[in-house]
Amino acid sequence: MGLPHAQAVPGDAGGPGGEVTGVPVIAADGATVTLGDTTLLAPTTFAVRPGEFWCVTGGNGSGKTTLLRAFLGSRRLTAGSCSVRGEAADLAKPSHRRSVASLVDTIPFARDMTLREQVTLVAASWYGNAPKTAERAGQLIERLGLSSLGERFPHQVSSGQLQLFSLSLTLVRPADVVLLDEPERHLDSDRVELVATLLTERAKEEGTAFLVATHEAALVHVRDGRVELG
């Protein structure tokens, strides 16, 4: 018996249900992961263009994290392909790592640096050590409501605040594609709205493509397209 197929659902901005116009920045073509008799990801096909915000939905164990890891290049497919800017997703390629920012697996924190220092350090590694870099980091910290916590260490903030800090480490760098696995973790509904606004603004203003695995209606609501797994 063949594997079930994932279903791509168009959003308000049009999606895979219709013909994709423009060059997709990420594309899955029959992407499948099996391990022996176990299916981690059923064959999945869709394409996301620059500036689009896509959600990946489906029940627990339906393959959302597996799909994100396939685009990250850390999970090998057993059939089909996942490509970023026309090239197979492969973590070993510097060009791939430059294109893709992610919060899929836990980001390690430095215990002895403040939140602001860590976000600024990541920004400086991409944009150089300049006053404008610190300003950029500060603006993101402020947008995520962390300004008053910037001088604290990771062990001095709550789980939701740590999640916002992880998001700021992910979003402070340039990227063609951002992969997020349940960014709503530990966040109250006001913070989820804040994050949804920030992400969709970045998609529209900077042309970043987002692929976001989520169980959160507020994020699904703002999508341009959706991949339904399971």
Ligand SMILES: Nc1ncnc2c1ncn2[C@@H]1O[C@H](COP(=O)(O)OP(=O)(O)OP(=O)(O)O)[C@@H](O)[C@H]1O
């Ligand atoms: N290393 C592994 N070996 C065998 N099965 C695995 C492995 N990793 C994941 N799976 C299985 O693959 C399926 C997909 O897992 P995945 O983590 O992608 O699901 P998910 O949709 O992200 O789930 P959740 O909503 O619970 O986070 C699950 O049934 C899981 O048990």
